[in-house]
Amino acid sequence: MIKIGIVGASGYTGEELLRLLSNHPSAEVVAATARAAAGKKVSSVHENLKGLYDLTFEEPDYEKIKKECDIVFMAVPHGTAMDAVPEILKDSKCRIIDLSADYRLKTNVFEDVYGMKHKAPIDAVYAIPEVHPEVNADLKDRLIANPGCFPTGATLAAAPLAAAGLLKSVIFDSKTGVTGAGNTPSATSHYPNLAENIIPYKLTAHRHLAEMVQEVSRLQPGFENVSFTPHVIPVSRGIMTTAHIETTEKLTTADVQNLYEDYYDGKPFVQFAETVPSLANVRGSNFCHIGMEADARSNRVVVLSAIDNLVKGASGQAIQNMNLICGLKETEGLWFPGLI
């Protein structure tokens, strides 16, 4: 039984780790930290867990955690993980899966994009398993950078064309559920502001763009013609990414479909929609559903990907990464359908 610690377990991604791990056959959560909630029952704070956990939130104590845990999930805001990561890695065998942004980018890119000095640069492995085969049981690294929600949906939408070197320009027009903004009430999450509305933001310069460029250019070296515009839609969970792609050559819908099916062959969490994907079909699950259509008039393709931002876009992918580096079956504890 893998012993799990969750640092920052009172937020959405922490809660989601607790939800998903409550049914994992080979893992057990032994510690969950949350400063503000310390001393409270996990199931009094996250009432959906009533009956399923007898755990109590504790103050973060990294010495204790590194003794008790095999895997530590960091479910904290960016700028915070870097405070704890070196301490947890030091003199321990713990492996860390960091859901924050702290280790996803090269240090100089991180500092530029996030506007802060990196306090503890350490080599980490960026892990979207479907496009990073190095994430497996042989991996030596002990620090995994779990990708951002938007970059996961965007990368899965563009990867097969990128890997084939076919991208000329890409615009990711993404629509996200509001849990992506965290569980602190804000003007954006205020029901009368969001219901029956859509809130575009950071029209040309969202931080996740750097991750998208990193991943797409890794697959198609030299390609950086990527734009990204996010919108919050009146949805709690889910990201629909509409990728407007200009290709270097004219493709039919069948061409693109074949390319994607080949690329994702053997990747259980990527499935193809009958027509267009739906957030409902992946809700609460680790699946990514993909659909596409080539424009008969031009070199353009529209590719859609649908994920649950808290699962495939965060905590589910983190557990998928844990499964892979621990030598478990990739789907263990995650092989259940979306909640329509």
Added chain:
Amino acid sequence: MIKIGIVGASGYTGEELLRLLSNHPSAEVVAATARAAAGKKVSSVHENLKGLYDLTFEEPDYEKIKKECDIVFMAVPHGTAMDAVPEILKDSKCRIIDLSADYRLKTNVFEDVYGMKHKAPIDAVYAIPEVHPEVNADLKDRLIANPGCFPTGATLAAAPLAAAGLLKSVIFDSKTGVTGAGNTPSATSHYPNLAENIIPYKLTAHRHLAEMVQEVSRLQPGFENVSFTPHVIPVSRGIMTTAHIETTEKLTTADVQNLYEDYYDGKPFVQFAETVPSLANVRGSNFCHIGMEADARSNRVVVLSAIDNLVKGASGQAIQNMNLICGLKETEGLWFPGLI
């Protein structure tokens, strides 16, 4: 042209007064106060007003307001109106329509229910025009207590049976939109908490119960067997009140329908639904739609009323009251349909 001042114009009821008055043929907003927004254009804060107002929010200055205004709307939280009301009334001809709770109840009841000392008790007229015919051009009082949102919907649902002395017990099970809780983001208004959910609260002891008892017992002297349970539903605007009424004698649906049609004859803002009322049909409007069914098996009647909590439940009713006491047509500036 009636000169209007709005104290507390940055909240929902203030905004709604501005929206509704932008089209009033006989009234003009000349002052809108809002401490936090002072100095900002009204239409920069409430962007739906762009093009329609050139007004700027100002700090509250009651001496200035009482000089400039004929009617002052108090759109402030309870406990705050009582600070300004005496100052505005003193040495002026201003009339005040207070949307707060400060003057709706007898002083001792107010102090008991709201748990605070009343700083400035003054006689006021409680005004749901459909059940308070004294609200007219002859009214001498200069302070109008505009009713609460829940009590408006509840009173309109029960008044005809109360006036006929037929009530034995009443349970108001009310479902409100979340704007009733104000425009400050909170756990209740946090989109992921409210969407796809319903939030019951104050199951037996909401403050508005005292107003309901006051109004129903005024119509049916001695009757106080009233219960009230509110719920927030995933809706921005509107209150659906389900009144579960036990009557002192057996009535058919037709009996009740006739009673209600007679009682509300000549009241333009009360209309009867074809089957059941709908929040959509009254959205943004000052109408109250009513529907009902008697239980064939018992002395029970279910009466439904639908209002927009910000209009008939607050700012629209306030303007209706203004029209009446100023000798204007009751419907002036308010005679437009709901937005389905």
Added chain:
Amino acid sequence: MIKIGIVGASGYTGEELLRLLSNHPSAEVVAATARAAAGKKVSSVHENLKGLYDLTFEEPDYEKIKKECDIVFMAVPHGTAMDAVPEILKDSKCRIIDLSADYRLKTNVFEDVYGMKHKAPIDAVYAIPEVHPEVNADLKDRLIANPGCFPTGATLAAAPLAAAGLLKSVIFDSKTGVTGAGNTPSATSHYPNLAENIIPYKLTAHRHLAEMVQEVSRLQPGFENVSFTPHVIPVSRGIMTTAHIETTEKLTTADVQNLYEDYYDGKPFVQFAETVPSLANVRGSNFCHIGMEADARSNRVVVLSAIDNLVKGASGQAIQNMNLICGLKETEGLWFPGLI
């Protein structure tokens, strides 16, 4: 491995059985019938099941089903199950769990309430496991009547007071998600009609009332003073039941809380909310969350229950019943949290 057949698997309850059984350790779906979808892959119709099922919908063939299956779930409309049930039971060892209304009521009550002749009256066991301890591995009956969604939420809200003989009158004011109305588009489910709205219906005479009376009067013999008013709220899944209960004696909130905790002791799927229950906390799960408050001024108690209408209110409870009559652990395949 228990072999499962689902008759009528293209509707919401059929889909939900497929979802829930995809992870059941001791059961396997071997047949799923659906006339209109016959020949199509289950996962092409219910795309959330992509990757999880390789099953194809078939035309109903009861001879085949009774040979292949140990348990047959009837997920069909009322009036339809009675056509198939006798045929499936005859000369077979199959047990049937019927999610329709056909076998929930005494035959004469059924005929009265549903306005149709019962074609095949057969003794069945009505099964809300928390209040029907006879639903266990010793049960001889081969036909289980799975309760209606509203009656499940209502009965769980009132059962402890009924069992203690404390009920004087009960009004169930229920708020349901729209999946309760099925997956055929209708005026009620038309998004612009339901969003930002609430739709009361059958104010005094919904068919489920008979089931509620049956269950409450079974627990408190002779008590039939039950009223029921349903509303559709802008929610896909869930029923919040607000039970307005008049008791035969004055009780405090603590009295009621103790009574309920005792009554549901050892019932894993009933949990108590910290304050009020939430549809979010039970979404997609088989849990029922309960909260309550006694009115300090009177003999009234408000009890709230929250369930997912498709799970505890239908397919989850059906599987819970299957587990119990098959001698499995009650929670098998169902022990996972709600999706907030």
Added chain:
Amino acid sequence: MIKIGIVGASGYTGEELLRLLSNHPSAEVVAATARAAAGKKVSSVHENLKGLYDLTFEEPDYEKIKKECDIVFMAVPHGTAMDAVPEILKDSKCRIIDLSADYRLKTNVFEDVYGMKHKAPIDAVYAIPEVHPEVNADLKDRLIANPGCFPTGATLAAAPLAAAGLLKSVIFDSKTGVTGAGNTPSATSHYPNLAENIIPYKLTAHRHLAEMVQEVSRLQPGFENVSFTPHVIPVSRGIMTTAHIETTEKLTTADVQNLYEDYYDGKPFVQFAETVPSLANVRGSNFCHIGMEADARSNRVVVLSAIDNLVKGASGQAIQNMNLICGLKETEGLWFPGLI
């Protein structure tokens, strides 16, 4: 008083014409046709109109209509208007504002895009007033083609750059409320399918693309590099258009802002958002709110426009067109704010 006839008044755009015209100072609806609803009170079908109309739906009788009416609004599906238009225009002085697609495109383009023979080609004026100054009191044409909802939002988002000849490529990624699909319940409008979801459709080949190309290329001759992908979001009313524009030269946000402010100077219904526009701020109103940001890294600009699809995108614009061709003030009957 202008006498108005509405053909097809039971659908959303007909209902919206009735709503908006109920307050128009210079126009009066004298006839409303609707086959299925003929003989019913307008306010029994559209209950939001209770108290405001005493009109009854009638069978279409064009001879009667052309005698009684000065202006006829065609609020019917495409392919239907062309049946009535020639008959109404013949031997009458009626002017027609056609909300259908029948007269928006050149005949050959119409036939190609809509896949049907045009039965009655007649010259018409396509009228988005902000970009078609020929729509004024001097206009001789008696047939006005009222634009489609998506093309209105898209054209207003791109027009200033097009008029300046600065477009290199444009992708309109549009998000619409579901009323755009009409008031017949369908799989798309089925609440559980749309709530908490987003439904992309016709990814590269929606019929409205032809209108967009027509309008943009009229402003920037020869420019046809336009793509369009629509999505239905869980919203009843509104279209947010995200225009991803590549320009022929590098522009700053201030450059673009100035260009747009100049272009729309004197156009009362176009307003600029403080940051990004919101569907809430234009809900129910005839306003279009616009926001924008230039990408500091490239020749790209993102422009957003928000409209109410049923008002500025249909019935409000139709009335605006009526005002203009009748020599009324453009804003008459339409000068009221959005309903937040």
